[in-house]
Amino acid sequence: MGRVTERRKVIRIRDGAVSTRPDTLVAEEPLEIRLNGKPLAITMRTPGDDFALAAGFLVSEGVLAAASDLRNIVYCAGATADGLNTYNVVDVTTAPGVSVPDITLERNVYTTSSCGLCGKASLDAVRTTTRHPIADTPPLRVTPELLAGLPDRLRAAQRVFDRTGGLHAAALFDEHGGLLDVREDVGRHNAVDKLVGRALQSGDLPLSRTVLMVSGRASFELAQKAVMAGIPVLAAVSAPSSLAVDLAAETGMTLVGFLRGSSMNVYAGEERIALRAAAVRA
Numbered sequence: 001m002g003r004v005t006e007r008r009k010v011i012r013i014r015d016g017a018v019s020t021r022p023d024t025l026v027a028e029e030p031l032e033i034r035l036n037g038k039p040l041a042i043t044m045r046t047p048g049d050d051f052a053l054a055a056g057f058l059v060s061e062g063v064l065a066a067a068s069d070l071r072n073i074v075y076c077a078g079a080t081a082d083g084l085n086t087y088n089v090v091d092v093t094t095a096p097g098v099s100v101p102d103i104t105l106e107r108n109v110y111t112t113s114s115c116g117l118c119g120k121a122s123l124d125a126v127r128t129t130t131r132h133p134i135a136d137t138p139p140l141r142v143t144p145e146l147l148a149g150l151p152d153r154l155r156a157a158q159r160v161f162d163r164t165g166g167l168h169a170a171a172l173f174d175e176h177g178g179l180l181d182v183r184e185d186v187g188r189h190n191a192v193d194k195l196v197g198r199a200l201q202s203g204d205l206p207l208s209r210t211v212l213m214v215s216g217r218a219s220f221e222l223a224q225k226a227v228m229a230g231i232p233v234l235a236a237v238s239a240p241s242s243l244a245v246d247l248a249a250e251t252g253m254t255l256v257g258f259l260r261g262s263s264m265n266v267y268a269g270e271e272r273i274a275l276r277a278a279a280v281r282a
Contacts, residue, residue: 031044043190046186053193059225140233169191169215191214207231219243232252
C-alpha cells in the first residue's frame with residue numbers, strides 16, 4: 001500500500017564502462033474504481049492518494065461535484081481469490097440521491113498512464129454534465145511573469161521525480177502564484193484527478209480562483225478535468241491538442257501551452273492574461 005517507488009537492478013554503460021547497480025523506478029499498478037459496489041474503471045497509476053484519485057475521477061465523470069455527494073471510499077477487502085487485500089481496488093459510495101451513470105459494456109472506462117480515459121464522448125458530454133461552469137467573478141487576471149515562474153515551482157515540488165525521473169506532475173496555484181497543492185503520478189490525468197479529488201474532499205470545489213499547471217502536453221482529457229472542477233486557467237509546458245483548444249474556447253477557460261521561461265502561447269481565454277500591463281512594464 002502506498003508504494004511510490006521500487007528498486008530494480010540495471011546494467012549501466014557510461015563511456016564504455018559497464019557496471020551493475022540498483023535503480024529507483026516509479027511504481028505503476030492498476031487501480032480498479034468501483035462505484036456503489038459495481039466496477040466502473042481501471043486506471044494505471046502510481047500508488048498513493050488512491051481515494052483522492054477515485055474522487056477526482058468521479059468529478060471528471062460528472063458523478064461528484066461536492067463533498068456532500070460522497071459518502072465514503074474504502075479499499076476492497078478480499079479483492080483476490082484467496083481473500084487478500086491488494087490495495088488496488090477501491091469502492092466509492094455516493095450519498096443518497098446522487099445520480100450515477102448507467103454502467104454498461106459500451107462505456108469506455110479503461111484508462112492508461114499515457115492517454116487518460118480512452119474513447120471519451122464529444123465536447124457535448126462535458127457541456128451537459130459539468131456542475132461547475134467556469135465563473136471567476138470578478139475575472140481572474142494573471143500576468144505573463146507570474147505564469148513564467150510556475151514551471152520551475154512545479155519542478156521544485158516534484159520530490160519523487162528527483163529520484164526516478166519518471167513521473168508527471170500537476171499543481172494548483174492561486175491567482176497570486178501561491179502553491180496550493182501538487183501531486184505526482186505516472187499518468188498526467190491521474191495527477192490532476194488527485195488534485196481535484198483532494199479539493200472535493202476538502203470542500204474546495206469549484207476551484208474558481210486557481211491556475212492548474214501540468215507537466216507535458218495539455219490533452220482534451222486534462223482540459224476536460226479542469227473544466228469539470230471549474231478551473232479558469234490551464235497551463236502546460238508542452239503543446240495542447242486541437243480538441244483541448246476547442247473545449248477551452250467553448251467553455252471560457254484560458255489555455256496556455258509551451259510555457260517555457262518567458263515564452264508561452266495563449267490558445268484561448270486571452271482576456272485573463274494581463275498583456276497590456278506587461279507591455280507597459282516592458
